[in-house]
Amino acid sequence: MEKLANLDRTDVRILRALQEDGGLTNQQLAERVGLSPSPCSRRVQKLEAAGIILRRETVLDPRKLGLDLTVMIQVSMDRHIPERFANFEATVSQYPEVQQCYLVTGQEADYLLKVVVPDIDHYQNFLLNKVTRIEGVSGVHSSFVMRRVIDTSALPLDYL
Incomplete structure (x- = not known):
């Protein structure tokens, strides 16, 4: 490393x-x-x-803004080719609901998304009219966050 x-x-x-x-x-x-x-x-x-400090952000409370539903979505792709991945990543990067997007390994899903929306109706619309319409998406699995136990972007600096 x-x-x-x-x-x-x-x-x-x-x-x-x-x-x-x-x-x-x-x-x-x-x-x-x-x-x-x-x-x-x-x-x-x-x-x-040096690129160590990337940017400074203001952290907002989603619930106080009416964004009460956080969903973790596992997304599977039909073909593992660079064009499919590039298209998926470019598309989801345009969606303000997507807070995080990770290309992952070790499970059936290819991507893990963290999505924040007001409620289940908005989530259904997001899922059916955006995510599942991206070329190459072959499956999705949604997990609804019940409580944020740890929610930080702070890196562990004890290793430095």
Whole structure:
């Protein structure tokens, strides 16, 4: 396994702080990690330039926005050819309901999608009028999320 960058403890503290709160100002971040603002800003810019920090996001509460149904969908493809996969990936990337899409192995499905919609009626419409109409989709299996036990995008930085 290749490490893309040599990170010191301060870099890891910066990454950990930004994963906890991506909205920190440079001043707040510098105070949190024990640096003055200029060196802190330079380190963040270096981490961004290296592609370690991809972007900063604001996490919204889906339920407070009326998006009460989260569904994990396993999607099987009829043929395992690059064109089928490329078409599927390009198509689902246009659907705002799809929060995550993974090409997977080790099960019958080829893809695992995480989808967020208001309710079962919207899900039925999404499934029947979008997903199953993608060329090459041969099967779907839906699992409905009952409760979010762990829901994070934070990476485990203890290994660095």
